[in-house]
Amino acid sequence: MxxxxxxxxxxxxxxxxxxxxxxxxxxxxxxxxxxxxxxxxxxxxxxxxxxxxxxxxxxxxxxxxxxxxxxxxxxxxxxxxxxxxxxxxxxxxxxxxxxxRHWQPDPVGQRLLILPAWLQVPAEHAERLALLIDPGSAFGTGSHPTTRLCLEALEKRSLTGSRVADLGCGSGILGIASLVLGAREVLASDTDSLAVRATAENAALNQAGAHLQVQLGSADVLQQLLAGAPADLLLCNILAPVLTALTPAFSELLTARGEGLLSGLLVDQAPALTAHLEAHGWRVTTEAEQGRWALLAIQRA
Ligand SMILES: C[S@@+](CC[C@H](N)C(=O)[O-])C[C@H]1O[C@@H](n2cnc3c(N)ncnc32)[C@H](O)[C@@H]1O
Missing domain, CATH: 3.30.70.2170 (Alpha-Beta Plaits)
Incomplete structure (x- = not known):
């Protein structure tokens, strides 16, 4: 034959x-x-x-x-x-x-390491906290500046015991990083079903599945997942027009003292988005920029 x-x-x-x-x-x-x-x-x-x-x-x-x-x-x-x-x-x-073979361990900030799921932590990064990610499964491999801005902001915060809402979770990388950095629980949503699946799979890879819930949808679905107990921290890395449209929902997702980390906007979009957020009762700080991209931190005014 x-x-x-x-x-x-x-x-x-x-x-x-x-x-x-x-x-x-x-x-x-x-x-x-x-x-x-x-x-x-x-x-x-x-x-x-x-x-x-x-x-x-x-x-x-x-x-x-x-x-x-x-x-x-x-x-x-x-x-x-x-x-x-x-x-x-x-x-x-x-x-x-x-x-x-082209995917390599990728150190981010001072403490994190994005690790393609099939690799071992290299000895030179043994001190870092590994985030196992199956790259290519959804947005959020860590190669985009906005994801890195969020990860760097996360590792600077004290997350121990906190509840985190991840709106537009993509690969789930930000929620998983929050758990690795000490958060108690992550609730996540994304309008893309591939992202929902990738987040669940990546959470399982990191043995974090029991602490992360993810569902298909946007802010309304995330609010349902929060079940009347808003989050201490909101993560939202989506493009500026989407952040603008989602702004009215942020107050439902966060506790009175909660903080939001918003990225996905270009530096030159920051002034208009800041004005919009302020008009909705938020105090806004430009926390960091990388190339053309910015990260805003918001708290209730
Ligand atoms: C730039 S990616 C961010 C992924 C990941 N959080 C990160 O930081 O790398 C934006 C994600 O938001 C999702 N998305 C877009 N519009 C959305 C909306 N209105 N509500 C929820 N998710 C949305 C997209 O499907 C995509 O997965």
Whole structure:
């Protein structure tokens, strides 16, 4: 009997602009492309190549053209053009290795380490608190500046025993970090079902499933999960227009002395969002900026 033909793979490569990298990973995942990696040399971490592997049989030319169009559309609101996509057909290989080997342990701030789920904590990072994440499963691998801003802000706070609400949880990375840093409980929601699944899976990877509840939906669902006992800390890393729309809900989600950490906004969007939050009774501090991105901290005025 002849041996079955080995399936071939399309390898897609592009050099993502920094502000697009995480969103491209998320968009590719939502289009059904799950084998993703970001490659860079340790000595030049800013020169990055995003790679994706797609089964040839599932991705004929019209599908690949449609995928390129969807990615270009996603780039438009960021005001940056999508860089050219390179497609290369490659024979079957141990693709599990070819995508996984590019993910490396990623230290964040002073105390945290984002660790792809299949790796061990390297000796040089043994003192750090590991967050096990299955990268590519949803937004929140830690490569985006806004996720890092939130993680750095979290590790500066005293979270012991606190209750945390994670609105737009993506991969669940912020809620999981809160638990690792001492929070008692995390309630999370996201409007994307892939994110809900990723958060539950990543929580289980970190043996945190018993302390983290996640459901599909937005602020109203999160409020139900809080069951009449608002959170000490609200985490919300979504784009500025969404933060603006969600502002009226924040007071329902937080205790009177609670604090919110809001990211996902660009530095030049901060003044308008700050004015909007102040008009809703919040005292606002710009806690940190990284490149074009900002993090606001809010408390009741
Ligand atoms: C930028 S990602 C942040 C993910 C993760 N929290 C992090 O910091 O890396 C934003 C997430 O918010 C979700 N989202 C967008 N609009 C939302 C809304 N109105 N309510 C709840 N989640 C929303 C998206 O599906 C996405 O997973």
């Amino acid at each position: 002849p041996a079955a033909a080995q399936p071939s793979w399309w390898r897609l490569e592009l050099e993502p602009p920094g502000e697009l990298e995480e969103s491209l990973l998320w968009r590719l995942e939502s289009l059904g492309v799950h084998r993703l990696a970001v490659r860079f040399r340790p000595e030049a971490p800013e020169q990055r190549t995003l790679q994706a592997w797609l089964p040839e049989v599932d991705w004929p030319e019209p599908e690949r053209v449609a995928l390129a169009e969807a990615l270009a559309q996603m780039a438009e609101p960021f005001g940056v053009a999508l860089p050219s996509l390179r497609w290369e057909l490659q024979p079957e290989e141990d693709w599990a290795l070819s995508w996984k």
